[in-house]
Amino acid sequence: MAVDENEFFREATLRICGNLRIEEAMVELLRYLRKFMPADRLILERYDAGLGSMVRIVTATLENGEKANVLAPLSEQTKDFLMQKYRQGVPDPYYENSPTDNPAGRELLAFHEEEASAYMGIPLVTSNSEPGAVALFAERGQYDDSQLRLMSLLRAPFQVAMANALQYGEIVKLKDMLADDNMFLRREFSRIAGDSIVGSKFGLREVMHKVRHIAPIDTPVLLLGETGVGKDLIAATIHDSSARRDGPFIPVNCGAIAESLLDSELFGHEKGAFTGAVSQKRGRFERADKGTIFLDEVAELPPQAQVKLLRVLQNNKIERVGGTETIALDIRVIAATNRDLESMVASGTFRDDLWYRLSVFPIEIPPLRERRTDIPALVQHIMSLKAKELRLPELPTLAPGALERLQEYDWPGNVRELTNVVERGLILSHGKPIDFSYMDAKLHATVKTNSERKEKPNDLDAVISLHIQKILAQTGGRVHGSGGAAELLGINASTLRSRMTRLGIEYGKRSR
Numbered sequence: 286m287a288v289d290e291n292e293f294f295r296e297a298t299l300r301i302c303g304n305l306r307i308e309e310a311m312v313e314l315l316r317y318l319r320k321f322m323p324a325d326r327l328i329l330e331r332y333d334a335g336l337g338s339m340v341r342i343v344t345a346t347l348e349n350g351e352k353a354n355v356l357a358p359l360s361e362q363t364k365d366f367l368m369q370k371y372r373q374g375v376p377d378p379y380y381e382n383s384p385t386d387n388p389a390g391r392e393l394l395a396f397h398e399e400e401a402s403a404y405m406g407i408p409l410v411t412s413n414s415e416p417g418a419v420a421l422f423a424e425r426g427q428y429d430d431s432q433l434r435l436m437s438l439l440r441a442p443f444q445v446a447m448a449n450a451l452q453y454g455e456i457v458k459l460k461d462m463l464a465d466d467n468m469f470l471r472r473e474f475s476r477i478a479g480d481s482i483v484g485s486k487f488g489l490r491e492v493m494h495k496v497r498h499i500a501p502i503d504t505p506v507l508l509l510g511e512t513g514v515g516k517d518l519i520a521a522t523i524h525d526s527s528a529r530r531d532g533p534f535i536p537v538n539c540g541a542i543a544e545s546l547l548d549s550e551l552f553g554h555e556k557g558a559f560t561g562a563v564s565q566k567r568g569r570f571e572r573a574d575k576g577t578i579f580l581d582e583v584a585e586l587p588p589q590a591q592v593k594l595l596r597v598l599q600n601n602k603i604e605r606v607g608g609t610e611t612i613a614l615d616i617r618v619i620a621a622t623n624r625d626l627e628s629m630v631a632s633g634t635f636r637d638d639l640w641y642r643l644s645v646f647p648i649e650i651p652p653l654r655e656r657r658t659d660i661p662a663l664v665q666h667i668m669s670l671k672a673k674e675l676r677l678p679e680l681p682t683l684a685p686g687a688l689e690r691l692q693e694y695d696w697p698g699n700v701r702e703l704t705n706v707v708e709r710g711l712i713l714s715h716g717k718p719i720d721f722s723y724m725d726a727k728l729h730a731t732v733k734t735n736s737e738r739k740e741k742p743n744d745l746d747a748v749i750s751l752h753i754q755k756i757l758a759q760t761g762g763r764v765h766g767s768g769g770a771a772e773l774l775g776i777n778a779s780t781l782r783s784r785m786t787r788l789g790i791e792y793g794k795r796s797r
Contacts, residue, residue: 488656
């Protein structure tokens with residue numbers, strides 16, 4: 286079949302260079318190549334002389350493509366074979382219809398974990414003059430000279446694709462350092478602009494007193510409080526108020542990092558330390574040098590990571606994964622959790638020696654329901670920020686009674702939940718005053734409980750009755766069984782029913 290080479294070059298190049306996601310571009314190319322030759326899998330790779338390994342950049346099949354960043358060492362025989370080919374310049378494209386007949390072919394297939402009846406190689410050169418290649422595999426069938434001729438036309442587009450992929454890799458490599466700088470600049474801007482903690486003069490007055498006391502000292506701080514109370518903001522304030530304010534502030538969500546990646550994320554790794562470690566990487570601790578590291582959700586650290594964190598706190602030194610050099614650090618550690626660490630220590634799920642190290646200066650951040658006086662200021666602050674984010678032409682007003690409605694709610698999600706509620710109100714306002722009427726369903730149970738609380742009964746039976754009714758409301762009226770009112774109150778179910786009968790509290794069918 287005669288092939289128009291100009292047409293082939295144009296269509297193939299459009300597929301190679303027509304998508305910023307190189308893995309998708311290679312899938313489209315592979316599907317196009319199937320019209321002209323056997324083509325089941327395509328791999329773009331480069332040779333790293335420092336590692337003595339081939340580094341796979343992308344792998345594509347007819348179904349999908351993925352960026353790989355996988356490396357594997359080559360034998361001395363294969364390295365010599367490759368270098369000999371490249372000494373005279375970039376080798377010509379070639380194909381092998383009996384790939385297992387020579388050692389290099391067998392090693393290539395083993396490296397790629399491929400079983401192929403034939404493969405075709407298009408040698409390339411990277412921007413820093415290191416060898417690279419495109420490998421095309423056929424599960425069935427063989428290649429001929431006419432097909433090799435067509436693939437040879439695509440060497441230049443493949444060079445462009447590889448250069449773009451490697452440049453993107455450099456961008457990813459620098460991303461962490463840029464994130465550090467960005468975080469620092471944002472903190473500086475907030476400090477210069479006079480940004481402050483909302484509620485510092487009311488509900489958070491005691492917290493801020495402790496913050497001002499501990500900020501100038503490098504003692505570890507443990508922030509305690511429910512999810513959404515703003516532990517990250519308090520941690521940033523401690524950093525901004527300290528002598529380390531000119532250094533980096535590095536937050537780490539300990540519960541969001543896979544255990545297999547934890548060592549690399551926290552302590553970094555050396556080039557070639559494991560499969561996929563194609564370059565040296567600084568860990569979060571190293572990036573926090575001369576600054577502060579914030580370990581959020583520290584209770585989620587697995588036991589092995591707890592041991593390593595303890596060593597860092599004791600010695601102020603780390604070693605990268607795969608490295609032998611000891612790196613001295615000058616860091617301040619702030620940890621945070623919403624869990625009861627003392628109970629975890631008692632149960633053996635959290636190390637007691639690490640607990641003692643972290644809890645030198647604990648700060649308890651109260652939930653929003655215990656500082657309702659802060660809600661008006663918080664609402665105004667959130668409205669101002671979110672109106673800018675949503676690009677509203679003007680800031681909506683609040684309807685009469687709107688703030689009172691919010692102050693009656695107990696806010697289990699704390700400031701984070703309040704932020705979501707206010708943002709929703711801004712979206713639904715359409716320029717009208719915000720009344721938060723959509724909160725009525727949530728508010729009903731809370732308003733009832735609060736109204737009972739305001740009666741302040743002095744009679745002991747009345748207090749017991751109100752408490753039992755509150756627990757029944759939480760269990761949906763269920764008295765016995767797992768999660769029932771009797772279990773929550775810590776008494777026998779029959780005893781609870783007798784007491785409810787005496788107090789006139791209906792249950793079972795009588796409550797319906």
